Amino acid sequence: MIEQNFIKLYENNFKKNWELPAITDYKETTSYTYGALAEEIARLHVLFSELHLRQGDKIALIGKNHSSWSIVFLATITYGAVIVPILHEFNPESMNELMAHSESKLLFVTESIWEHLDQNKFHIPIVNIPSFSLMQSPDEETAEKFREWKKLFHQRYPQGFKKEDILYPEISNEEVICINYTSGTTGFSKGVMLTANNFAGNVTYAAKLDLLFEGEPHLAFLPMAHAYGCAFDFLYALSVGVHVTLLGIMPTPQNLLKAFEEIKPKLIISVPLIFEKIYKRKILPIVEKPVVKFLLKVPLINTFIYKKIRHSIIHGLGGNFREVIIGGAALNGDVENFFHKIGFPFTVGYGMTECAPLISYDHHYDFVPTSCGSVLEGIMEARIDSEDPENVPGEIQVRGENVMKGYYKNPEATAAAFTSDGWLKTGDSGIMKGRRLYIKGRIKTMILTANGQNIYPEEIESRLNNLPYIAESLVVEKNNGLVALIHPDYAALETHGISRDDIQKIMNKNIKTLHKSVALYEKIKAIEIVETEFEKTPKKSIKRFLYQ
Known part of the structure; x- marks a missing residue:
């Protein structure tokens, strides 16, 4: 307790x-x-x-x-x-x-x-x-x-x-x-x-991290009806005397950048989608230019370019923050690698609603790429349901102060959520080195091939989403093979004067590029173009069950 x-x-x-300002509506x-x-x-x-x-x-x-x-x-x-x-x-x-x-x-x-x-x-x-x-x-x-x-x-x-x-x-x-x-x-x-107690575990732990201090400005744009935004944008911020400005309008890139410039928050709490868009729409067009590609291979010059990019991003986000915390879903691997390479002060945490929500976190200066932080010391415990937890993925199971009491009026679901010895089953597959967690993907989305290979579609989608003219993708299993459902980036196609008749040809080329970086059993056998955006949860995760 x-x-x-x-x-x-x-x-x-x-x-x-x-007498201090508490809440303002933007x-x-x-x-x-x-x-x-x-x-x-x-x-x-x-x-x-x-x-x-x-x-x-x-x-x-x-x-x-x-x-x-x-x-x-x-x-x-x-x-x-x-x-x-x-x-x-x-x-x-x-x-x-x-x-x-x-x-x-x-x-x-x-x-x-x-x-x-x-x-x-x-x-x-x-x-x-x-x-x-x-x-x-x-x-x-x-x-x-x-x-x-x-x-x-x-x-x-x-x-x-x-x-x-x-x-x-x-x-x-x-x-x-x-x-x-x-x-x-x-x-x-x-x-x-x-x-x-679940909220107290999150809020008091966050207070020890010295991320926000009394009287400082904070911009809240995640939905507070969700545990992530509620716990940190709202409850934690108000528990330490911070001035919270509630965005209250659609968090489009344009609205956010304007609000960041005006509020100049000391901490930014975000979901991956926002930074993936910054990378794909603002950074990739620059670093993919042949001249820039060449210069990035030259020592000292590449350091200068990375510094300029980092400064530009920080300035665009208000220029006053200590750290960006990204959570709610997995961050694209290429995006994570680039932001880490340029020294951008970000970290990736891990949690779930059932833990109100935090399970693991590291300060940005301790963050290790591909991880999602260390299990909260003194608050939470974690274990991997695997014979070799450091190398062989298994379900991440947790217990501690942040773990829910159960599901309301649903004893069957509550019982199913816990192991016989009282650990909460997260439904995520991963490994753990020391106290640091590395997530592979959702167990329910894992695809088991006929020859016994485990495929995590999120890893393939992460690569696909960084290829030209792909807005978002979903990899599913059909007829004993992998199929990529792809929603094209129609805005980019229009900007570059590319006809919709050429989409299939472009996507075929993208698949060939993908196949150079994935295992044989992860290769895509077919492509299906999806005209509209995939339906998503408030955390901007695709509702996979609608497309299986």
Whole structure:
């Protein structure tokens, strides 16, 4: 059990940083100091009390990153209720199902999402965010409580809300405070029960790394309804008094670069896709030029070129950060190798929703390419289900402070997720040298050939995605052979005046190039062109089950 009580961490921090800026909505006028944030939390506590919500009751939350989203999340867990953040990218039918499954007593939702839900299925109060206005009430009594809400708050705090008024209930770290529904590549959503201790393990570990300090700027652009963005962009940042700016708009390269320039964050927490795009669209066109290719082979000159590229990337990302942390999915090998070669300050971590989410991490100056960091010292343990864990891949299994309590109302899935001696089965295959993990791929996606060879399609896709005019790819098994499903980079084809009639010829050439760098059993036997982008999870991983 983590010694630091998770809920009291925020009670103390809100008092300590009362006057400092806490949360700002990018491109909006909304901004809260830690004191103002605590007051909004207290305002919701009054409402929860009037609605007779009890500790352990579920409160659902559906919306994009916004200060109002943050307030609901924090108000729920500091009240002693259980927050159920549902990704706004789920389809409406799934949202309806998850709401019913979670047994939530109250729903906070943006109006644009509410309009697409089956409203007849809900018999609980529905509250709009960001306005906090009542959109639907199960009865007149509840509606009256909303009308009296502001008056009741002023009655509770007649002298105004003060620093000393912040007092949260004693909630044990053992208690479940969040049910996070996964949106993985297998197509089945499970409610991961995360305890205060799971979050405390992540947040207190991050605090020891000295990545962010009181009063510093931070830009949050990952979905906070997902464990990765929630734990680090949001909960960790606010636990150390950081000023968090919520992007709130699509994290396109153009929007991100502009926001980085304005905010100048001290830490960047990202997913691989963003840096893979930077590499493919900004860097490859330069380093693939014949003259540059030649110069990169010349000692000293290549060092100068790499330094210029590194400086350009750092400047484009605000020029003020200590480190870039990449997680949520595997980083393309060629991209990782290049960024490491030029001395860019990045690291790749590993985690999963069931660990809220962190399992392994290394500072950028300790990072070893192809690894995903070292298992968290004093927090987590890991083992490889293999007769030779350092050389023969096996399932990565973990246990420790960050491991979930189980899946909500799903004892069968919970039992299946753990070994008989209590280790969580991650579903990832890898090796471990010392405490450092090296992931090979998902066990469920591994292809076993007729002659007993293990093929990890992610490794082949990583190579394919760096070849000309390939936007993304998926390698699947069909008729005892490997088939590459390829979505072409139509924008690049158009820019270079290449006809769509030539796509197959280009892809055939790409496959020949690929075959020079893969094993015989990894060769592609056929290509299928996919006209539209592959459907993805919020972490931007392809939903493989849709294409098997």
